[in-house]
Amino acid sequence: MTDTPNATSDSTNNDSANNDLENNKSDITEPGIIVGIDGSDTSFRALAQAARLGEALRLPVEAIAAWSYSTSMYDFYYAPSDRSPEKDARDVLDQAATSVFGDSDPDWYRSSTRQGRPAQVLIEASADAQMLVLGSRGHGGFVGLLLGSVSAACAAHAHCPVLIVHPGKDPADHALAD
Numbered sequence: 001m002t003d004t005p006n007a008t009s010d011s012t013n014n015d016s017a018n019n020d021l022e023n024n025k026s027d028i029t030e031p032g033i034i035v036g037i038d039g040s041d042t043s044f045r046a047l048a049q050a051a052r053l054g055e056a057l058r059l060p061v062e063a064i065a066a067w068s069y070s071t072s073m074y075d076f077y078y079a080p081s082d083r084s085p086e087k088d089a090r091d092v093l094d095q096a097a098t099s100v101f102g103d104s105d106p107d108w109y110r111s112s113t114r115q116g117r118p119a120q121v122l123i124e125a126s127a128d129a130q131m132l133v134l135g136s137r138g139h140g141g142f143v144g145l146l147l148g149s150v151s152a153a154c155a156a157h158a159h160c161p162v163l164i165v166h167p168g169k170d171p172a173d174h175a176l177a178d
Contacts, residue, residue, distance in 0.1 A: 032060035034129040036122045036150065037111075039065075039092040042135025046165040048100045050133040053163075054108060059130060063096060063111040065089035066121040089113040119153035126158040136166045 035050040037043045047063055054061040067089035093111040101109065114121045126132045137148035147155070147164065155162045 031128045031130055032062060032108075033057075033131045033133060034122065034125045035061060035063045036118065036132070036134045036154070037063045037065045037093055037096045038118065038135070038150075039095070040135055040137070042137060042165055042167050044096050044099050044135075045167070046133045046135045046163075047096050049163065049165050050131075051100055051106075051109070053131070053133070057130075060108045060110065062125075063093055063109075064121065064125055065093045065111070065113050066116055066118040067113055068115060068117065086113050086115070119150045119157075122150070122154050123157050123159070126154070126160045126162075129160045131161050131163060132158050133163045133165065136164050 033050045033054050035043075035047045037047060047061075050061050050063075053059070067085040069085055090113050093113065097105050097109070097111060114125070116124075122132060122134070132154060134151045134154055136151055151162075151164050155164060
């Protein structure tokens, strides 16, 4: 696995940035950037953006996937299975990391699963972060909304700045104005 945060970006620039970051690990400050991962395309894009920011700002990046046990009234009718919401969350984190970093995660990246409602978990995690990065919408059922319920709640209640990544053109493709 390469240490490139985005497989579609220029590998020469990313290799240089990764080498600088790896050689100056003592320069990385805590707390860092928290990324909410739910398995949606926009959450994977949020991780890619957080990785770029983490490198540029020399901040560690932590991806968090929240999970909870189902509380549906229909659960009574289904036989218990080997399905584990925590394992499902871990699998989603692994998929996100592989899509952004390839086969080898950089040393400045970590991931964790946390039990609870996604908005509450991320708002609590934001208390110790310098930035929270989220996709604009996850898997909710209201197509066409600019923000999902989790990103809206986090934008309103997080304890740090929040960056919301929308679907569409890769943010790295946008040139900064002079």
